[in-house]
Amino acid sequence: MDYYAGLDVSMEETHICIVDRDGGVIHETRVASTPADIDAALMEAPACRRVVFETGRMAPMLYHGLTQRDVPVICVESRQAYQALKSLATHKTDRNDARGLAHLARTGFFKPVHVKSLAAHAIRALIIARKKLVGQRVTLENQIRGLAVAFGVRLPRSLSPAFIEQALQASNGVDGLSAATQGLIAARTAVMAAVAAIDTDIRKLTRASDACRRLMSIPGVGQLTALAFVAAVDDPERFKRSRDIGAYFGLVPRRYQSGEVDYTGSISKCGDRRVRTLLYEAANVMLTRFKGPLKLKNWAFAIAKRSTMRKARIALARRLAIIMHAMLKHGTEFKLA
Template sequence: MEYFAGLDVSMEETHVCVVDRDGVVIHQAKVASTPADIAQELAKAAACRRVVFETGRMAPMLFHGLVEHDVPVVCVEGRQAYQALKSLTTLKTDRNDARGLAHLARTGFFKPVHVKSLPAHAVRSLIIARKKLVGQRVTLENQIRGLAVVFGVRLPRALSPAFIEQALRSSEGIDGLSAAMRGLIGARAAVLAAVAAIDADIKKIVRMSEACRRLMTIPGVGQLTALAFAAAVDDPERFRRSRDVGPYLGLVPRRYQSGEVDYTGSISKCGDRRVRTLLYEAANVMLTRCRRPLKLREWALAIAKRSTMRKARIALARRLAIIMHAMLRQGTEFKPA
């Protein structure tokens, strides 16, 4: 007899449900959300052929931890699982969700997803933290600029040394404004120091990564783009074709078809938004700043002539994703035609 299990995961506890091939529940329990406790609970029942749980914040840790305990675990697409679970029961409880996931494991009606390695998630955490800090820096600078404008002072570009000097000069002799300016400037200095520390770590990681150094041979692709793309792809072999990376990153047109309705819209914007943005910026650099004769650039400029520059950037970003994946898979450098 074959057995299947479903795990409904939360931060503190996980509901476990094991069913047989006919869908009969043979074991149910509630354990702490740790790989060791879940594996121990599953061992109390019969050996399962497949264990299913949904994507979420704890998915990487649980997946890799359960794999280390020799549990045949599969992480499934959360949006698809949500729609399927709604049709299985009228009452949404953690226990019912675990039982519904067990039935999905039994029937095979699920879409498995690739769980990135923990080192890839660590790199992504570094990139996300940098993006958040840069956003905070911009917010602080805009606040400083807004306070100065009230008193008729227009500050220069925020990254120039004169920005802070004029901001402090404009607040001299005004008690409330002076304290506010010093507080905001101190917070900005702390944020800039944190960004500089992250940039140093990124530079060190890129220097040690052969894959990132190869990707940076493409004109317009810098350290951040190369590192973010390598972390997003993680394992190049999981894509059967290099052109599958475009849909994975949301760089292909969205389409809706139903009967006589057949609509093709803008890009789907699925996947990692940060990587998609970095590829778009790399395409823009190649189109506007690169002076080397490149057939890839000429191809994108031809698209711009018959359509728009924006569509040319998107098409070039998609082509860059395909080329970068092929370079990671084959271990080659960029060869301009």
């Protein structure tokens, strides 16, 4: 007889429920949320055909840890699981959620989610940290600028050397303002040093990656865009067609159809927001800064002529994503034409 398991994972504990093919509960327990403890608990019951759990912060570690132990684990989208679990139990408890996930595993009414490799998650963590630090730098610079404006001083661009000099001159001799400005400048200096260290790591990673070097041959695609795209795709073979990558990054129009209503709106904005933003910026650089002849650029300008420049950038970003995925999948080079 076939058996199926559901795992309701939290930071400390994981509730496990195992059912047979008729839906009868065979085994229930809860253990620490580690691959070793979960595998040991599953070994106490009959071998399971499928083990299902939801996406979450613990998903990468548990998925790869259980896969290494030959557990037939499958990760499902939490939003899809939520709708199914809501209809299976009146009360939301960890025990009921584990039972509901076990029934999902039994019925097969789910869509598996690709769990990225731990190396890809490490790269994404680096990119997220950089974005947060850059945001903090901008916040500090705006605060310094706001303090100086109150005393009639308009500071130059934040990244120019004169920014710090004029900020210190404006606060010199003013009790309270001088200490506040110096503290903000010291924090800004520390943040910029951290950003520079991350940029050094990004340069090392892109130089060591053949895929990133090939993607950077595309006009407008820099180190950050190439590295973020490679980490987001992780395994190019998981996409059957390169054109599917546009929907994965939310660069296709949103559509709603029900009866006589058939609405097509703006892009769906699903998937990785950072990669979508970087692709949009790469498209903008190609259209505004690249001066050489390029069919992609002419194609986008034709769209802008009959529509808007914004839609042309989005269309070009989607086309860039398709080309970049094809380059990763087939190992080809970009040719200027």
